[in-house]
Amino acid sequence: MSIAAEVRNTAGMAKMKVTVIGGQGAWPTADAGCSGYLVEASGQRILMDPGWATFQGLLRLADPLEIDAVLVSHSHPDHCADLLPLLRSRALSEPAADPLPVYAPAGALDHLLASDAVGAVQRAADLRVVSDGSKVRMGEFDAAFAELPHHVTNLGVRLSAEGTSVSYTGDGGPDAAVVELAADADLHIAEATFAEPITGEDAGLLTDLATAVEQGAAAGARQVLLTHLWPGASYDEIVQERYGHSSPLVAVARAGMTWQAPA
C-alpha cells in the first residue's frame, strides 16, 4: 500500500475531513491547482487558501453556496486568486448568497478584490482581519492563527473540531512557531516547496522537504502532509525512501487526496 493510500485509509468514523484541492506551489500544473484545502466537520465547510486554479476542483467537492468560511494565509496569488470566482458564483447567483466570511491578514486581499470592479463581488466577502495570535470561533471550529516567516505577512492556522486538530502553514520558513502551531496535531499540512535545502532569497522564508518533516516530528504531529510542491519536482521517491516507515507518517499532497480523522 502506498503511503498516500495509507493516509486515505485511516478513516474510521467520519469526523474531521480534509480534501486536497490542489497542492502545487508557485503555479498550477495540468493535473493540480495551487494551494487549496477543504476542511469539513459537523456539516460545516471551511476553505483554506483558494489558490490559483482551485475553484474547479472545489466545484467537484462542494456547492460554492455551501462554503461557510474562507481562510487566506497570505496575499500571494497561488494562495488566494480563486477567491474571485468563488465570490462571483455566490454574488451573481439568484438569489445572491449571504456575504462569505473571509479571514485574512490586514490588506492581503486589497489588490485582488480591487481587480474585480463588480460591486456585487466586492459585497460578497465579509472580510475579517486576523493576525498573529488571533483566535476565532467559527461554528464548531476553533481557529488559531500564527505568523510564520515569509516574503509577506503569512498566517499559519490550526483548526480544531470534534477533538481533532489540523495545522496548516500556508507558506512559512522554519520557525519555532511552526512547531508550536502543529503541536500534537492529528494532521500537519506543511509547505515543503523544495526537495533540496534552500539557498538564495527564499532561504528562511520557505521550507525544504526534510525540514518540513523534522518540524512535524518535533511537534509530535501524527501525520505530515507535504504540500506547495514545486511544479515538476518529484517528491514521492524521496519520501518513500527516507520516510517510508517513519513516524510521523509522511505523505505528499495530491489533488483529490482525502484525510479523515481517526475514530
Ligand SMILES: [Zn+2]
Ligand atoms: Zn507565498
